[in-house]
Amino acid sequence: MPSYTILKSALATLGVVQLAAGHTLFTNFYLDGVDQGNATCVRMPMVPNNATFPINNILGNEMACGYNGENGVAQVCPANAGSTITFEYRAIPDDSSAESIDISHKGPCAVYLKKVDSAINDTGVGDGWFKIWDDGYDETAGKWCTEKLRDNAGHLSVQIPSSLEGGSYLARPELLALHQADKVPSNPQFYVGCAQLFVNSTGTGKPTSTVSIPSYIQPMSPPVHFDIWTRPLALPYPLPGPAIANISTPSVSDSSTKDTEAQQQQQQQQQSEGLPPPSTILIAANWFGTELPPYTTLSGCYNASAACFTQARACYASAPPTGSFGCRIWEAHCDAIQAQCQSAGSADGAMVQGPPGYGEDLTPQPKTLSPVPSPSPTGAMALGKGNVEGSEVDAGELSRSASAVWARISGTAGASGPMVSQWSSAAPSPAASASSSAAAAVVDGGLKVSLDGACGGSTGQTCQGSIMGNCCSAHGYCGSSGDYCGNGCQAEFGTCGTAASMNLKMARKNRVRRARKHL
DSSP: OOHHOOOOOOOOHGGGGGGOOOEEEEEEEEEEEEETTTTEEEEEOOGGTTTTTOOTTTTSEEEEEEHTTTOOOOEEEEEEEEEEEEEEEEETOOOOSSSSOOOOHHHHHHHHHHHEEEEEEEOOOOOEEEEEEEEHHHHHHHHEEHHHHHHHTTTEEEETTTBOEEEEEEEEEEEOOOTTTTTSSOOOEEEEOOEEEEEEEBOOOOOOOOEEESSSSTOGGGGOOOSSSSSSSSSSOOOOOOOOOOEOOOOOOSSSHHHHHHHHHHTTSSOOSSSSOOEEEETTTTTTEOOOOOOOEEEHHHHHHHHHHHHHHHHHHOOTTTTTTHHHHHHHHHHHHHHHHHHHOOOTEEEEEEESSTTOOOOOOOOOOEEEOOOOTTTTTOOOOOOOESSOHHHHHHHHHHHHHHHHHHHOTTTOOOOOOOOOSSSOOHHHHHHHHHOOOBBBGOEEEOOOOOOOGGGOEETTTTTTTTOOTTTTTTESSSSHHHHOOOOGOOOOHHHHHHHHHHHHHHHHHHHHHOO
């Protein structure tokens, strides 16, 4: 039977808990200005309320790829040698519009790479790391690297060495906040993470030296005890870790060796892990939504509906701290299938052809940085924020995308939104669907409080009191941003207006302020 508890629990964890604020987190990255997606190919902590916490144990394994960083994710992103990779840091993992890091958190930045046999299975801990970029205190500008990061909307851009040999790599951005380094005991704070890459290259370059993480920095070394508050600063600042690695291309003397290396290089360029399955129609972080088998009968339709919602539960369960945006799009896909089943009636011989929009790619178009950022030269941050274009992952886009997907795949453009989702382990019948929806709380006017985020129209649901937000958008989804509470907001199914749209942002800001009191 349908279980609204599953959905409510998932949304409470991935929505309300997202408001918890800490410091900063590496959440996503761009390749030549194209966003790979929120948390896509990125290892990160999976508990939203402490995902942004700093690393204080310099000798701990978490220094390699962060908390939970020893566990690889399912996807590996292809990149080209010589490409510009832009790392994005956020103070609130599911809100790209928030500040990237608190202004008090001043210190250096660096980027490391590690060649591995498997970008998914390698823990990242140990030898093999080499630095490709760093930046400390810019005496000319009078700014720390983290201050430039703030100016640059949380973006840090570097170039993958063009001569680097191809294969699987972990890419590791590193921030060091020194605002408590002068305390007794000293408390330097590291913010690191790892992206999983497969570098396509015809080069043969390798680093001439590597270091082990942890142990590349010692607890009593001067860079982690630097006092940023004393005036004048004791410059120059000694950057932590090794020097930037020299990428050396080995010389080849005879043709037979050349042929052998060319064959090995050709074999190395074939990425074999972390690729989406062929039947994938939606990528949400590192979860793959696969298309349902086609059907022509009513029973086949309900079987597809149940299988679709099973995938939806898995999507929500795997959603990282950056949010469950993609899962809502998949849920709209399931809603369209279920609506098709329900509209066919209950006759045993009813013919139903689907799924709606069979085989259509539901993954939103990626965000892009315009203009494409230039790689940062050694010891300098590339400035110029770049305008973010494309699919922003925010509450407004969530409403627009999910509603548009539902209308597109169900063939009901202009409809107010999907029917009520049934989170069941078995295919529900129309009668069961109607009776199960009574589990939701009933408010004045006979409307039920929305548990699945749908509202208005024929749903019989209100957003007032919903964990998704109190505003019912013009597209029939609950939320708390201006896209939900502003123009087109359906006042008869919730709360509308500027005050309502500010509730979520104010709650987040208040949590940030409370967190800063403990810094």
